[in-house]
Amino acid sequence: MKPARGRGDLPDGAVPLAACCLPADLPGPEEDAEALAAAAAEAVESLPGGRRRLVLVIENLECAGCVPKIERTLERLTGLVEGRVNLTTRRLRLVWHDEAIALTQLLTPVLALGYRLAPFQVGRLEARDAEERRFLMRCLAVAGFAAGNVMLLSVSVWSGLWGDMGAATRDLLHWVSALIAMPAVAYAGRPFFRSAMAAVTAGRLNMDVPISLAVVLAAAMSLFETMRSGPETYFDASVTLLFFLLIGRLLDRMLRGRARSAAENLLALKVDSAMVVLPDGSRERRAASNLIAGDLVLVAAGERLPADGRVVSGRSSLDVSAITGESLPQSVGRDCKVHAGTVNLDGSLTIEVTAAGEQTLLAEVLRLVETAEQGRARYVRLADRAARIYAPAVHLLALATFILGLAMGLAWQGALLNAIAVLIVTCPCALGLAVPAVQVAAVSRLLRGGVLVKSGDALERLAEVDHVVLDKTGTLTLGRPVLLNAGEVMAGDLQLAAGLAATSRHPLAEALVRAAGPVPLLKAEVREVPGAGLVAEHPDGELRLGSAAHVGATDPGDGSESLLWLRRPEGRLVCFRFQDELRPDAVEAIAALKAQGLSLELLSGDRPAVAAEVAGTLGIERWRGNVNPAEKTRRLQELAGAGRRVAMVGDGLNDAPALAAAHASLSPAAASEASQVAADFLFQGERLTPVPDAIALARRSRRLVLQNFTIAISYNLVAVPLGMAGEITPLLAAVFMSCSSLVVTANAMRAAAGKRDEPVKEPAAREAVAA
Amino acid sequence: MNALLYLIPAALILGGLGLAGFLWALRSGQFDDLEGAKHRILQDDDEAGRRR
Numbered sequence A: 001m002k003p004a005r006g007r008g009d010l011p012d013g014a015v016p017l018a019a020c021c022l023p024a025d026l027p028g029p030e031e032d033a034e035a036l037a038a039a040a041a042e043a044v045e046s047l048p049g050g051r052r053r054l055v056l057v058i059e060n061l062e063c064a065g066c067v068p069k070i071e072r073t074l075e076r077l078t079g080l081v082e083g084r085v086n087l088t089t090r091r092l093r094l095v096w097h098d099e100a101i102a103l104t105q106l107l108t109p110v111l112a113l114g115y116r117l118a119p120f121q122v123g124r125l126e127a128r129d130a131e132e133r134r135f136l137m138r139c140l141a142v143a144g145f146a147a148g149n150v151m152l153l154s155v156s157v158w159s160g161l162w163g164d165m166g167a168a169t170r171d172l173l174h175w176v177s178a179l180i181a182m183p184a185v186a187y188a189g190r191p192f193f194r195s196a197m198a199a200v201t202a203g204r205l206n207m208d209v210p211i212s213l214a215v216v217l218a219a220a221m222s223l224f225e226t227m228r229s230g231p232e233t234y235f236d237a238s239v240t241l242l243f244f245l246l247i248g249r250l251l252d253r254m255l256r257g258r259a260r261s262a263a264e265n266l267l268a269l270k271v272d273s274a275m276v277v278l279p280d281g282s283r284e285r286r287a288a289s290n291l292i293a294g295d296l297v298l299v300a301a302g303e304r305l306p307a308d309g310r311v312v313s314g315r316s317s318l319d320v321s322a323i324t325g326e327s328l329p330q331s332v333g334r335d336c337k338v339h340a341g342t343v344n345l346d347g348s349l350t351i352e353v354t355a356a357g358e359q360t361l362l363a364e365v366l367r368l369v370e371t372a373e374q375g376r377a378r379y380v381r382l383a384d385r386a387a388r389i390y391a392p393a394v395h396l397l398a399l400a401t402f403i404l405g406l407a408m409g410l411a412w413q414g415a416l417l418n419a420i421a422v423l424i425v426t427c428p429c430a431l432g433l434a435v436p437a438v439q440v441a442a443v444s445r446l447l448r449g450g451v452l453v454k455s456g457d458a459l460e461r462l463a464e465v466d467h468v469v470l471d472k473t474g475t476l477t478l479g480r481p482v483l484l485n486a487g488e489v490m491a492g493d494l495q496l497a498a499g500l501a502a503t504s505r506h507p508l509a510e511a512l513v514r515a516a517g518p519v520p521l522l523k524a525e526v527r528e529v530p531g532a533g534l535v536a537e538h539p540d541g542e543l544r545l546g547s548a549a550h551v552g553a554t555d556p557g558d559g560s561e562s563l564l565w566l567r568r569p570e571g572r573l574v575c576f577r578f579q580d581e582l583r584p585d586a587v588e589a590i591a592a593l594k595a596q597g598l599s600l601e602l603l604s605g606d607r608p609a610v611a612a613e614v615a616g617t618l619g620i621e622r623w624r625g626n627v628n629p630a631e632k633t634r635r636l637q638e639l640a641g642a643g644r645r646v647a648m649v650g651d652g653l654n655d656a657p658a659l660a661a662a663h664a665s666l667s668p669a670a671a672s673e674a675s676q677v678a679a680d681f682l683f684q685g686e687r688l689t690p691v692p693d694a695i696a697l698a699r700r701s702r703r704l705v706l707q708n709f710t711i712a713i714s715y716n717l718v719a720v721p722l723g724m725a726g727e728i729t730p731l732l733a734a735v736f737m738s739c740s741s742l743v744v745t746a747n748a749m750r751a752a753a754g755k756r757d758e759p760v761k762e763p764a765a766r767e768a769v770a771a
Numbered sequence B: 001m002n003a004l005l006y007l008i009p010a011a012l013i014l015g016g017l018g019l020a021g022f023l024w025a026l027r028s029g030q031f032d033d034l035e036g037a038k039h040r041i042l043q044d045d046d047e048a049g050r051r052r
Helices: A029-043 A066-075 A103-112 A124-162 A167-188 A190-201 A208-227 A235-270 A361-376 A382-407 A412-426 A429-448 A456-463 A472-476 A491-501 A507-516 A586-595 A608-618 A629-641 A653-661 A673-678 A690-724 A730-749 A763-770 B002-027 B034-040
Strands: A045-047 A051-058 A080-086 A091-097 A117-120 A273-277 A283-287 A296-299 A308-313 A316-319 A330-332 A349-355 A451-453 A467-470 A477-483 A526-529 A533-538 A541-546 A562-567 A573-582 A599-603 A622-624 A646-649 A664-668 A681-683
Touching: A029 A051, A029 A103, A029 A117, A029 A273, A029 A283, A066 A080, A066 A103, A066 B034, A091 A103, A103 A117, A124 A167, A124 A190, A124 A235, A124 A730, A124 B002, A167 A190, A167 A208, A167 A235, A167 B002, A190 A208, A190 A235, A208 A235, A208 A382, A208 A412, A235 A412, A235 A429, A235 A730, A361 A653, A382 A412, A382 A429, A382 A690, A412 A690, A412 A730, A429 A451, A429 A456, A429 A690, A429 A730, A451 A690, A456 A664, A456 A690, A467 A472, A467 A629, A472 A477, A472 A608, A477 A507, A491 A507, A491 A533, A491 A541, A491 A562, A491 A573, A507 A562, A507 A573, A573 A608, A586 A599, A586 A608, A586 A690, A599 A608, A599 A629, A608 A622, A629 A646, A629 A653, A646 A653, A653 A664, A653 A673, A664 A673, A664 A690, A681 A690, A690 A730
Parallel strands: A467 A599, A467 A646, A599 A622, A646 A664, A664 A681
Antiparallel strands: A045 A051, A051 A091, A051 A117, A080 A091, A273 A283, A273 A296, A296 A349, A308 A349, A316 A330, A451 A681, A477 A573, A526 A533, A533 A541, A541 A562, A562 A573
């Protein structure tokens, strides 16, 4: 469905204002609620007892203050069983009695508060993610419980070593430890056992194979030792190992889950609804996916086009930036071809659908994104690359220890015990914990800076980048025009034009109003001529503002600037010139990227003249204009073929396939949905410096991960010989393990600490990305 | 050493209660929204009809 209030409300495509700040009396929530309810019909689930459940994405849920606002409003309604907002996923869950209250009655008050809602169907992948996370949490809880209690008993045994503990007491403590540890290992070890089994049956080795072996062998051997009242058991080591590793596994999974839910929210928002004019002249709201070629669709000003088509009647201008990256609106009239995803700015249009759903240009681009993304799936994460070397090495060492033990004349139990000790001390605790810990620390640091990271390996990929390709409109620029010649025109003319322009939502008119500052609204009736301009009846005569043709002027422009003309009542013409505005810190950000040793390139869908000028201002040597989406992707593949690791920064729908094809990609948060889905990083706000910041942080976390590997290896250089010599007692193993885990975790935390002078984004933006 | 006979069970039962409590909280969805929970504690909720 269409978010009840379209993008047209956000003139500059900026981050939506917190809903709390929106006026509460926006018109027409009932109508929107009906449309929304119709679009949501498929997502409503039936529960026993005549109850219905619906999950909605709240597009502009920005701060924690919104939560009680929505929930209190809903609480007053009878017939509602549950209305709860989830701030993490930014979703609203409604459960209600079908016969007591209609869905529209539930939605109207929420829409009236100014929130934009979209129905959400929980994807199968996401449901599985949530189930897996809960499973890991249960395992973690069990492992934690067991680790705590077994450690308590083990400490008693160890202190007894120097004291007067009798063999019977020690055996009793061992037996209790066994009773706790055995079921705990069987329960909490399952995530590792499963993954190890899967790897072994597929003929591969992963990190979980030595982990599983160490845990199982340690527990089994300890049980055997307990039965023959031996002095040393490793119950504590096996459960603490599980505990530490489960923490790492859970951190990793939560990171991935957060990324996935953000992506699925965006997909839910993508769906639009359409007002269809039926052959008998009546109108009907329908989901955009149910449109077929030949349908007549009415698109009001401010709405997004639901399908590709041909204009049948009406004149208007369209914001096509999502498709082409072109910042200036395009005038359309009868028989013009229009595309889904563009936004209708002023007049209303009737469109005959030529392609809907999967056949639209928008869907075509999304398919390109999917194809391009498959290349990226081949990326092997650092931890996995380390495991490929580490796991066989550990197995060989343990085997060598066992054989060495036998050769030295030990009994098989003794030799096996030594081998197990080696498995335990070399266990990739440090590795399993260190990589996710670094990534979580880095990701939360980026979140504070207003950057949403969609996956952990995106950080690793971004750290390897050596070339950056930038898009122009909406990426280097804000994608909104500013008045260039404010100093040349007379103040009175500007005031007059701005008073007239205040009634329009056209980007140029809005730029005029911004430039003029507060001006009194024109006290005359203003008429909008769609696709042309504005006309007002002034006491002294007719006042016109708009295109050259609208005021009867000849357009002298070379196409690098956009013009707006004012014709005063006495017939004098005034010309206003506009240009897209660079992001305030673009120069600084580009300089920072260069300082990081990256080569830069500008690829723009805009006219070459404009691209050249922006490249010149920012000092980017390589640039190309008039580049279409396929060419952008081809250029990226060409670079990748030449061995370059390319980061793509872009926002338009035209950039989406290129974003997916790049080694790593970044998008502003105001980007088109397709780009947001395709990009690895989304940065909030008007600044561009998050891009060099993210690259710097990615490189730092890569350094920290490698440091942690070094720490783990040097620790093994000490521990392994000791273990092979049979000098590792359970006490030493526990001390070694905890120390190495603490050291790598503490080292990982350095990714979160950062330059103190770095400005932290305002809270609203932070909440938005945290979701 | 007789103290062990009730201290060990006591430790296990207390730990077990904690574990059971956590599993219950997990099952009842209290870990589904970690972001919202930290803000909810600051909200005035003296109005009746607060839902789990």
